[in-house]
Amino acid sequence: MIANTARLRGRPRSFDETGALEKATQVFWSKGYDGVTIDDLVAGMGVGRPSLYAVFGDKRAIFLRVLRAYAEKKGALAAKALFTPQSLRDSIAGFLKYNVESATEKGSARGCLMICVAPLVNDAEVQRFLQNAASGGAMLLERRFRDGISAGDIPPDFPVAVRAVQVTDLARGLAMRARIGTPRKTLLKDAEEATDLVLLPWRV
Amino acid sequence: MIANTARLRGRPRSFDETGALEKATQVFWSKGYDGVTIDDLVAGMGVGRPSLYAVFGDKRAIFLRVLRAYAEKKGALAAKALFTPQSLRDSIAGFLKYNVESATEKGSARGCLMICVAPLVNDAEVQRFLQNAASGGAMLLERRFRDGISAGDIPPDFPVAVRAVQVTDLARGLAMRARIGTPRKTLLKDAEEATDLVLLPWRV
DNA sequence: GGTATTTGCAATCATTTAGTTCAAAACTCC
DNA sequence: GGAGTTTTGAACTAAATGATTGCAAATACC
Numbered sequence: 001m002i003a004n005t006a007r008l009r010g011r012p013r014s015f016d017e018t019g020a021l022e023k024a025t026q027v028f029w030s031k032g033y034d035g036v037t038i039d040d041l042v043a044g045m046g047v048g049r050p051s052l053y054a055v056f057g058d059k060r061a062i063f064l065r066v067l068r069a070y071a072e073k074k075g076a077l078a079a080k081a082l083f084t085p086q087s088l089r090d091s092i093a094g095f096l097k098y099n100v101e102s103a104t105e106k107g108s109a110r111g112c113l114m115i116c117v118a119p120l121v122n123d124a125e126v127q128r129f130l131q132n133a134a135s136g137g138a139m140l141l142e143r144r145f146r147d148g149i150s151a152g153d154i155p156p157d158f159p160v161a162v163r164a165v166q167v168t169d170l171a172r173g174l175a176m177r178a179r180i181g182t183p184r185k186t187l188l189k190d191a192e193e194a195t196d197l198v199l200l201p202w203r204v
Numbered sequence: 205m206i207a208n209t210a211r212l213r214g215r216p217r218s219f220d221e222t223g224a225l226e227k228a229t230q231v232f233w234s235k236g237y238d239g240v241t242i243d244d245l246v247a248g249m250g251v252g253r254p255s256l257y258a259v260f261g262d263k264r265a266i267f268l269r270v271l272r273a274y275a276e277k278k279g280a281l282a283a284k285a286l287f288t289p290q291s292l293r294d295s296i297a298g299f300l301k302y303n304v305e306s307a308t309e310k311g312s313a314r315g316c317l318m319i320c321v322a323p324l325v326n327d328a329e330v331q332r333f334l335q336n337a338a339s340g341g342a343m344l345l346e347r348r349f350r351d352g353i354s355a356g357d358i359p360p361d362f363p364v365a366v367r368a369v370q371v372t373d374l375a376r377g378l379a380m381r382a383r384i385g386t387p388r389k390t391l392l393k394d395a396e397e398a399t400d401l402v403l404l405p406w407r408v
Numbered sequence: 409g410g411t412a413t414t415t416g417c418a419a420t421c422a423t424t425t426a427g428t429t430c431a432a433a434a435c436t437c438c
Numbered sequence: 439g440g441a442g443t444t445t446t447g448a449a450c451t452a453a454a455t456g457a458t459t460g461c462a463a464a465t466a467c468c
Binding site: 009010049058059 | 425426427
């Protein structure tokens, strides 16, 4: 099994577990889930077939680990973009900007793993995970809006829940357009305008 | 070959070409593109393997035909929802409502073929098709906004192009949330609120 | 009724894919 | 250096898949 904590004896691994998962992320990201074969993962992760099965399990298990790691990393960066001390407007703009930038990064596939790729996987566990992640993202935004109320950036009757969901939907739209090849420049401009939209009557 | 136009002699087909394509749509819609096998299509379309190859071609060709037919049908219905004589607000609300309803229809898979499924297909022709469809949809909305200016529903300085793109992004977000299992009721409510958002300072 | 034409079913072939086995290699501890 | 332990690479098995072919059945035109 995975002798990660108490591995002392035996031949050491020639690969880094975290690094291999990141490489697997790129594989799924660019080829979807069904489109990926074990051979793709063997080639992309730089891990031999038997080691891959022993350490990670089958394709589904690998994808779930990839998804969790991706969500954790992405969530942390999104939270950082949102809660860096700055005006509410800059926070929302920064959140959308980060989404666009990570969805159009050079070297990796376009779009977002959780928005574009994972929803196509007809799997109950993946489904639940995505729903939780979605509501988690909306709650993060909602909290930021509430902080904005406390700071006096927006009035107390600002529809925090509604706007939070709308920002996530706009982010989803931007990610999907990134996937089909819309230029980063266009998307960054649209992200700015989306920020203006959700804060329209409140100039902050 | 396809003896559709000048077919007079010979055994008539036991299947309807259009109907078979609609059944194929459901197959791709629910299982993605890479996830479907020829056997899935044979079973789902009710067409024998040899006939399927003779009439439609291989999987890729079938998907492209499905995609075109779907886009045509969906585009026509979206245009109908948008340009039925009514207030601008009701038009936009109707457009979003139609998107949500078709993305949460019972009996078929959730989401939208063009928004959720096709973007995962790494194929140049599909990519181009989706970009054209996307800009076509935005242009449709833009025209409706301009009609709204002519009718006096919104002022002449209304940012038609920007709002048109924002509506498509919101629709994309709604479709993706439909895909991951968000209830129709929630999405319909959010569609209404999205309408209010894009027309916020303009009570029409 | 005869003929040409096309469908539909079954069987078939080659290729790809997932997953396993096994011996050799690499390392630690004694 | 040797015993014990773990990883690795290559070969292997079994199943799934894409695509083709033959042949009988069905039907329109003559």
